Amino acid sequence: GLDLELWERWQEFANNPDSCDIAGECTWQEIERHCARAESIDGDIVVTGTEEGCFQVIEAHSIQTRGKVDDTFLGVTTDRYGKRLQYHVLEELDQFGTKGDSTPIDVRDSQGRRQVFHIYNPKRVLQTRGVTQIAPVFSYAGMLEDINFAKLVQQQVVSCFAIFRKMGMA
Numbered sequence: 001g002l003d004l005e006l007w008e009r010w011q012e013f014a015n016n017p018d019s020c021d022i023a024g025e026c027t028w029q030e031i032e033r034h035c036a037r038a039e040s041i042d043g044d045i046v047v048t049g050t051e052e053g054c055f056q057v058i059e060a061h062s063i064q065t066r067g068k069v070d071d072t073f074l075g076v077t078t079d080r081y082g083k084r085l086q087y088h089v090l091e092e093l094d095q096f097g098t099k100g101d102s103t104p105i106d107v108r109d110s111q112g113r114r115q116v117f118h119i120y121n122p123k124r125v126l127q128t129r130g131v132t133q134i135a136p137v138f139s140y141a142g143m144l145e146d147i148n149f150a151k152l153v154q155q156q157v158v159s160c161f162a163i164f165r166k167m168g169m170a
Contacts, residue, residue, distance in 0.1 A: 022056040031057060035119045044120035044130030046087055048105060060130070064090050065102045076118075076128045077104065084128075087116050 013019045014028035038045035042060040063075035065088045071077050077086040084107050091100035107116045120130025
């Protein structure tokens with residue numbers, strides 16, 4: 001009977017956007033899908049629990065600080081052993097991308113319960129943030145762009161030399 005009651009409570013919570021999403025927009029399954037996509041495309045995403053019992057999804061680009069904060073790298077404050085202590089969320093002031101101050105959110109509440117959940121795939125032990133799965137493409141694309149630029153400059157030089165030669169013979 002307890003299993004059935006817990007299952008029914010979970011279904012009621014997970015399928016009601018007003019219960020599980022602070023914005024009242026997403027069901028639990030939609031939050032999971034959004035987080036899986038963000039981990040793959042952006043590299044990471046953060047979800048925080050709220051006092052109301054619902055969750056708040058914070059996209060990766062918002063995890064940063066405006067200035068230097070001691071023991072903080074890419075918006076994540078750690079202790080000397082690499083344990084995450086705080087995530088800094090940068091406030092977006094308007095629709096034009098103007099940034100305000102960052103607000104630190106403690107990873108654990110005063111009773112020691114985790115309230116910040118960081119979804120990412122670490123490749124190194126002390127990695128603080130996630131890396132997009134398409135990162136390897138960027139180095140190749142950068143090299144391809146450099147080669148294309150060099151070929152364009154080479155073609156311009158060849159064209160210029162032909163003009164100078166023709167003008168010298170006339």
